[in-house]
Structures are given as structure tokens and as C-alpha cells.
Amino acid sequence: MIEIRDVAHRAGPARILSDITLDIPRGGVTALIGPNGAGKSTLLSLVARLEPLQQGRITVDGRDVGRTPTDRLARHLSILRQDTGLAARLTVRDLVGFGRYPHHKGRPGPADRAAIADAIAAFDLEPLADRFTDTLSGGQRQRALVAMTWAQGTDYVLLDEPLNNLDMAHARALMLRLRDMAATGRTVVVVLHEVNYAAAHADHVVAMKDGRVARTGPAAEVLTGATLSRLFDSPVEMAEIGGRSFALHHG
Amino acid sequence: MPARLVWIAAALALACAAFLGLGLRGDPGFALSLRAPRLAALLLVGAAIGCATVMFQTIAGNRILTPSIMGFDALFGLLQTGLVFALGGFGVATMAPQLRFALEAGLLMGGALLLFGTLLGGRRVDLHRMILTGIVCGVLFRSLSGFVARMIDPNEYAIVQGSSFARFNAVPIELIAIAALLSLLALAVAWRLRHRLDVMALGRDHAVSLGVDHRRTLMLALATIAALVSVSTALVGPVTFFGLLVSALAHLAMRDHRHAVLMPAAALIAGLVLVAGQTVIERLLGWSLTLSVIVEFAGGLLFLVLILRRPAP
Incomplete structure (x- = not known):
């Protein structure tokens, strides 16, 4: 379980997060939704110690993220931020291979190579495996980065808008991979822009607005027309089509 | 070990043999004791x-x-001028070479850590701010040394000038042992950092997510760089574009992201350029050229090419 207690965060004079107290349950897919600027990405960065914690406390399965040695944490928790550039010029295989670094510290063994091959297969990257990352499209690079995070094999996987740049088929395939991951007992926390993906694939939803948690609970409870309309300040209707719920917010 | 690394090593061995063996006359033992x-x-x-x-x-x-491009050679110039100003040209010229080396290397290392630490220490590394800061620091150091130079005797300034350019022809032999010891220590640290550097190359966020202590590794790497650059600068003087040339050649030749390959390749290529260049100049051209000028010319050209050819980041 990820326990977040009394977390507040400022960037200069701007208050990004205030009084966040939240439990993200172990196992399943938890979606973070909310309007732009709600603080979803910042919260994720704080949980993954990418930003120093200014106030409050965050523990992952009892490990304090501020105190646990960063290399030990990397075997339990991985994060992929949105729009992270890649400074280095690498092949897709080498990039995915970096996901194993926390386990082998530079000396990959057979188990690491198997995990890399699995990740490449899981994300349809075989035809691209020997291409350099700077020759890929945005969506292909995004898949390679998610595959790297997958290969890290951590109990907790945090993804910040992983569907960016992905076409319909790959977005869906990615969400299905995340479900597979959750099915093996791992915990996936994902920031989603499109609430329909949350409706289709998430077990839990955390709705955030203005740096606070607005609602949290099982997906079916949080994703109601009234809640979403208030969350986004824009009319949203929920509808059942073919036994699945959809948020109608366009048109 | 990649085949190309072996080829480069072989070429370097050949260049070393040529440097030691070409044009030997008289007592070979004596000549070798000078050349080695x-x-x-x-x-x-x-x-x-x-x-x-x-x-x-x-x-x-x-x-x-x-x-160097981040202002390090300007810092070296300022240090030279400052030393002559503080101690007088005679004082600097008669100072024990070991003492002068220790002083220079120590001050340079402190300065380098301050300079690079300020430039890279921030949590977000903003490239444009960094380049601008480097240039501003360089201008500041140059202006300061220009100012100090106006206050010292023109004859003494000649001593500053003499030591402000790289000198591969006359390396102070008495300093080689201590410089070797310091450099080998720093190189050992660099070698230990090789895997972490691979991860650092992905960028800060990925490095943290993969469990590399970013700040600690950054500082350790900076200290190592400062030690390496300071020791070599104190030994032969500043070389502005040499590092750029060598690093670009290493990346080009190896096409590999692993520092376990890149760092040895850069070290071997740099040795090859220096030894082969110096051999050609000494044995074939009869000392009519200075190696540092040629290396800087080639490196400067490459710098321009890299800037002009570089796609938008």
C-alpha cells in the first residue's frame, strides 16, 4: 500500500498540493484523474522521490520514500514520467535493458536477458529492437519507455500519462498490459487524461482538483456523471453501452 | 572487448613505438630515458x-x-596571472615545480568544483542557462586576468603568456610521477562509475527511477572530472577543443552507449592523437609546428561543425 500523509508541495509561491492524505491500495490499477494543473503529476513525482518531499510523509509498503536508499527503492517502485526526453542515443533493446539496472547494477545475467526479451515481446517491439531511439516516432519511443519500466519488474509501477502519443490500438494494448501486470499482483498507478480508459480498465480512481483529493474509491463509485461534471467543471454524462460504462464528454 | 577498441590500441602501440624508436642516434638508452x-x-x-x-x-x-568551453581554460589563465601578480615573475619562475604544480592543481580543482558545481548542481539542468553561465564566467575570468595583467610588469607578463598555452614539447619531467598518481586515482574512480554513468546518460528522472543516487553520482563525477582536468592542465597547460575532438571521435568510432567502452576509447584516441601528432612534428617536420595549435584548429573546426549540424534538441 502507498500511504500518503499530510503532503503539501509548493513551487515558489504557487501551491501545487495541499493536505493530501491518501491510501493507494496494493494490487490492481489505480487511475489518477482530474483537470490540468490538479497536481496529479507532482503527486506521482513525490511518491517516486523524483522531487524532494517538502512536507508530510509517504511510505510504500512501509518504506519511507525519503529515507529508503534509492537503489533499494528502485527494486520496488518504478516511475515513467510524461514527455521525458532521452539524452542518450540507444537501441530499443539497450533502452529496455536499462530497466534491469536496479537488479544487476551493470552486470546483466541470464534472468535479466530473459526479462528484457519478455518486455520487448509484450510491447510488440521486436521489429524495432535494433533501431536507435532517435529514429522512432513519439508513440514508438513511448512504448519502448513503458517496456523499460515493465522490465524493471517492480511491485509498484507509476506511469504519468503513458497513453500520450499512442494510437488507439497501442493505447488499448498498453492498458491491457497494465491489467496483465495487475493480475500478477503488481500495483499500477497511472495518470489518465481520458476518463474512458479509467472507466474501462481501472479498479480504483483518485480524482484530484486544485491540489486536493476530490474523491477516491472504487472506479464505479467515483466515475459518476455528477462527480465528473463537478471535477472538470464541464457537463459529463455516464452511459452504459453494451454493458460497459462510458463518459460522454465530447460533442 | 569490441574489435575497434583493439584496433585503436594497436594503432596507439604503433605510434608509441614510432615516438620512441624513430631517428634514434647514438646511445639508445640515453635517448629513450629522455623520450619515455x-x-x-x-x-x-x-x-x-x-x-x-x-x-x-x-x-x-x-x-x-x-x-574547457565552460570557462575552465579562462580560469587557468586567471590563475596564472594571479600567481605572477601575487608572487612576482621571478617568484613564479624560481618556485619549486612540485610546489607550483600542487598549488595550481589544488586551486584549479577548487575552482572547477565551484564552477561546474554551480553550473550542474541545480536540480533541473537548464542547458541554455548553463552555456550562458559558462560563457559569462569565461568572460569574467578573462576580464579579471586582463585587469591584473595591466597592473603587472610587461616582462613578467611574458611569463604568464608562456604558461597560458599547452606545451607538449617540453613537459616538466619531475612532475610526471605525482601527476600519474593523481590521474590514475581519478581514472580508477571514473572506471568504478562506468555503469552509473550509463544510467545517468538517460537523464535525471530515469536515473532516479532506476535507483542511481543522482546527486551523489553527479558530485562524484564532477570531482573526478575536476581532478583529471586540473592535473593535466597543471602538467601541460590548457587545451580548449582537444577534449571535444577526442570525445566526438570516440562516440563516432564506437557507436556504443556504454562508458566501459567509451572511456577507454576516448583515452586511447586522445593518446593516439597526441603521440602520433607529436611524432610527426618532431621527427618528420623538424619541430616546425606546435601540436597544440593543430589540435585546437581541428577541434575548433569540429566544434563549429557540431553546432551547425546539430538538429534541434
């Missing part, structure tokens, strides 16, 4: 500058920046 320490110095400086530049470019996340 100079060869050692060239190899040492090459390894130090090559590794330091590869490391620096990795942690800066940019293949155009080098410690």
Missing part, C-alpha cells in the same frame, strides 16, 4: 582529458559542452 617520460606524459594527459570530457558530456547531457 615524455611519452608517459602524453598518454597521461590524453587519458585524463579523454575520460573527463566523455564524463562531463554525459552528466551535462550534451555532446558539445566540455569543461
Whole structure:
């Protein structure tokens, strides 16, 4: 379980997060939704110690993220931020291979190579495996980065808008991979822009607005027309089509 | 071990043999006793500058920046002028070489840590701010040394000038042992950092997510770079574009992201350029050219090419 207690965060004079107290349950897919600027990405960065914690406390399965040695944490928790550039010029295989670094510290063994091959297969990257990352499209690079995070094999996987740049088929395939991951007992926390993906694939939803948690609970409870309309300040209707719920917010 | 690394090593061995063996006359033992320490110095400086530049470019996340371009050579110039100003030309010229080396290397290392630490220490590395800061620091150091130079005797200024350019022809032999010891220590640290540097090359967020202590590794790498660059600068003087040239050649030749390959390649290529260049100049051209001028010319051209050819980041 990820326990977040009394977390507040400022960037200069701007208050990004205030009084966040939240439990993200172990196992399943938890979606973070909310309007732009709600603080979803910042919260994720704080949980993954990418930003120093200014106030409050965050523990992952009892490990304090501020105190646990960063290399030990990397075997339990991985994060992929949105729009992270890649400074280095690498092949897709080498990039995915970096996901194993926390386990082998530079000396990959057979188990690491198997995990890399699995990740490449899981994300349809075989035809691209020997291409350099700077020759890929945005969506292909995004898949390679998610595959790297997958290969890290951590109990907790945090993804910040992983569907960016992905076409319909790959977005869906990615969400299905995340479900597979959750099915093996791992915990996936994902920031989603499109609430329909949350409706289709998430077990839990955390709705955030203005740096606070607005609602949290099982997906079916949080994703109601009234809640979403208030969350986004824009009319949203929920509808059942073919036994699945959809948020109608366009048109 | 990649085949290309072996080829480069073989070429370097050949160049070393040529440097030691070509044009030997009279007592070979005596000639070799003169040439061997100079060869050692060239190899040492090459390894130090090559590794330091590869490391620096990795942690800066940019293949155009080098410690020198970030104002390091201007700092060296300021230090030279400052020394002559404080101690007088006679004082500097008669100072024990070991003492002068220790003073220079120590001050340079402190200065380098301050300079690069300020430039790279921030949590977000903003490249444009960094380049601008480097340039501003460079101008500041140059203006300061220009100011101090106006206050010292013109004859004394000649001593400053003499030591402000790289001198591969006359390496102070008495300093090689201590410089070798310091450089080898720093190179050992660099070698230990090789896997972490691979991860650092991905950028800060990925490095943290993969469990590399970013800040600690950054500082350790900076200290190593400062040591390598300071020792080699104190030994032969500043070389502005040499590191850039060597690092670009290493990346081009190896096409590999692993520092376990890149750093040895850069070290060997740097040694090859220095030893082969010096051999050609000494044995074939009869000392009519200065190696540092040629290297800087080629490196400067490459710098322009890299800037003009570089796609938008």
C-alpha cells in the first residue's frame, strides 16, 4: 500500500498540493484523474522521490520514500514520467535493458536477458529492437519507455500519462498490459487524461482538483456523471453501452 | 572487448613505438630515458582529458559542452596571472615545480568544483542557462586576468603568456610521477562509475527511477572530472577543443552507449592523437609546428561543425 500523509508541495509561491492524505491500495490499477494543473503529476513525482518531499510523509509498503536508499527503492517502485526526453542515443533493446539496472547494477545475467526479451515481446517491439531511439516516432519511443519500466519488474509501477502519443490500438494494448501486470499482483498507478480508459480498465480512481483529493474509491463509485461534471467543471454524462460504462464528454 | 577498441590500441602501440624508436642516434638508452617520460606524459594527459570530457558530456547531457568551453581554460589563465601578480615573475619562475604544480592543481580543482558545481548542481539542468553561465564566467575570468595583467610588469607578463598555452614539447619531467598518481586515482574512480554513468546518460528522472543516487553520482563525477582536468592542465597547460575532438571521435568510432567502452576509447584516441601528432612534428617536420595549435584548429573546426549540424534538441 502507498500511504500518503499530510503532503503539501509548493513551487515558489504557487501551491501545487495541499493536505493530501491518501491510501493507494496494493494490487490492481489505480487511475489518477482530474483537470490540468490538479497536481496529479507532482503527486506521482513525490511518491517516486523524483522531487524532494517538502512536507508530510509517504511510505510504500512501509518504506519511507525519503529515507529508503534509492537503489533499494528502485527494486520496488518504478516511475515513467510524461514527455521525458532521452539524452542518450540507444537501441530499443539497450533502452529496455536499462530497466534491469536496479537488479544487476551493470552486470546483466541470464534472468535479466530473459526479462528484457519478455518486455520487448509484450510491447510488440521486436521489429524495432535494433533501431536507435532517435529514429522512432513519439508513440514508438513511448512504448519502448513503458517496456523499460515493465522490465524493471517492480511491485509498484507509476506511469504519468503513458497513453500520450499512442494510437488507439497501442493505447488499448498498453492498458491491457497494465491489467496483465495487475493480475500478477503488481500495483499500477497511472495518470489518465481520458476518463474512458479509467472507466474501462481501472479498479480504483483518485480524482484530484486544485491540489486536493476530490474523491477516491472504487472506479464505479467515483466515475459518476455528477462527480465528473463537478471535477472538470464541464457537463459529463455516464452511459452504459453494451454493458460497459462510458463518459460522454465530447460533442 | 569490441574489435575497434583493439584496433585503436594497436594503432596507439604503433605510434608509441614510432615516438620512441624513430631517428634514434647514438646511445639508445640515453635517448629513450629522455623520450619515455615524455611519452608517459602524453598518454597521461590524453587519458585524463579523454575520460573527463566523455564524463562531463554525459552528466551535462550534451555532446558539445566540455569543461574547457565552460570557462575552465579562462580560469587557468586567471590563475596564472594571479600567481605572477601575487608572487612576482621571478617568484613564479624560481618556485619549486612540485610546489607550483600542487598549488595550481589544488586551486584549479577548487575552482572547477565551484564552477561546474554551480553550473550542474541545480536540480533541473537548464542547458541554455548553463552555456550562458559558462560563457559569462569565461568572460569574467578573462576580464579579471586582463585587469591584473595591466597592473603587472610587461616582462613578467611574458611569463604568464608562456604558461597560458599547452606545451607538449617540453613537459616538466619531475612532475610526471605525482601527476600519474593523481590521474590514475581519478581514472580508477571514473572506471568504478562506468555503469552509473550509463544510467545517468538517460537523464535525471530515469536515473532516479532506476535507483542511481543522482546527486551523489553527479558530485562524484564532477570531482573526478575536476581532478583529471586540473592535473593535466597543471602538467601541460590548457587545451580548449582537444577534449571535444577526442570525445566526438570516440562516440563516432564506437557507436556504443556504454562508458566501459567509451572511456577507454576516448583515452586511447586522445593518446593516439597526441603521440602520433607529436611524432610527426618532431621527427618528420623538424619541430616546425606546435601540436597544440593543430589540435585546437581541428577541434575548433569540429566544434563549429557540431553546432551547425546539430538538429534541434
